[in-house]
Amino acid sequence: LRAFAGGRLSVPEGGAEVLPGLLARALPPGTVRTGVRVTSVSTTSVTTAEHGVLRCRAVLLATDARAAAELLPGLRVPGFHPVTVVHHTTDDPGPALSTGTSLLLDADRGGPVAHTAVISNVDPSRAPAGRTLISSTVLGTPPEDVDAAVRTHLSRLYGTPTNRWETLAVHHTPDAVPATRPAYDPHRPVRLLAGLYVCGDHRDTPTLQGALHSATRATTAILTDLGATSSMHLADPPATMPRAA
Known part of the structure; x- marks a missing residue:
């Protein structure tokens, strides 16, 4: 962070x-x-x-x-420390999700979400057509019903009901981050x-x-x-490369 x-x-x-x-x-x-x-x-x-x-x-x-x-x-x-990423979509974002490209943090730690963003504001290609994509990250061991807990927390963070949001995917990675003891x-x-x-x-x-x-x-x-002083391949990069969003 x-x-x-x-x-x-x-x-x-x-x-x-x-x-x-x-x-x-x-x-x-x-x-x-x-x-x-x-x-x-x-x-x-x-x-x-x-x-x-x-x-x-x-x-x-x-x-x-x-x-x-x-x-x-x-x-x-x-x-390792586990990380869980939860993706929600909605067809009715409303003004509450007008956060632009900002990353939203909960300084009070009032729920499992460490940070969240309306990721389709950054990269529209990631969202299903006509829908808004909200991606949220949970650090550490997630609660038993992670989707319900995340929805409740997001409702407070964004100040809008989340009960009609669709859960697109929940990705849990047990070995996401090496522990630094x-x-x-x-x-x-x-x-x-x-x-x-x-x-x-x-x-x-x-x-x-x-x-x-x-x-x-x-x-x-x-x-x-190997006694080399520069790059070992001579290929020129493509003239046009997709940009970072």
Whole structure:
């Protein structure tokens, strides 16, 4: 929330799933393979279930902590904090939902919702046609009837009845955020061996920014170990890229 308050908020237009596609489009054709299950990694190869062994000069494992530990036995797996996201829609937003692109917080903590937003005000493509989409986040273990509890809380936050809102989806992620218990090292090593690297929010601060920062540290280590001084691919990014909403 500190980062939310101190910086500019954004969401990828069309949903988070568009981000891998944007990254892939900036690389030479055939660079990215999808739907491939990795069974083991080493400093010089990646073994897959579908395509056998792929030889390489270095391996960067960019996964969540549990998946990384399955491929790298002995890698520390932290505890986790759960997160639940509840999506509601309505065809009658009314003036109460005229919050623009603001993120609404409950400073009094009067219910389970940590923050909520009328996300269709930011990215209309995320909402069903003709409807308004409200997305709300619950941190920690959710109440037993999370939808009812969230509706009650949102009614107070937005100052409008929510009983006619439609529940579009409830997404609960038990291992959403790595726990940072004392004494936590926010800069865990990303270079395990020369040729074998790992990154993710479990190697840095448990945030998207931390995951990206660990990736920067890991790629810097790879380039240094390989004696490279700049990007290792020559593809130019597409002239037009979808914007962040």
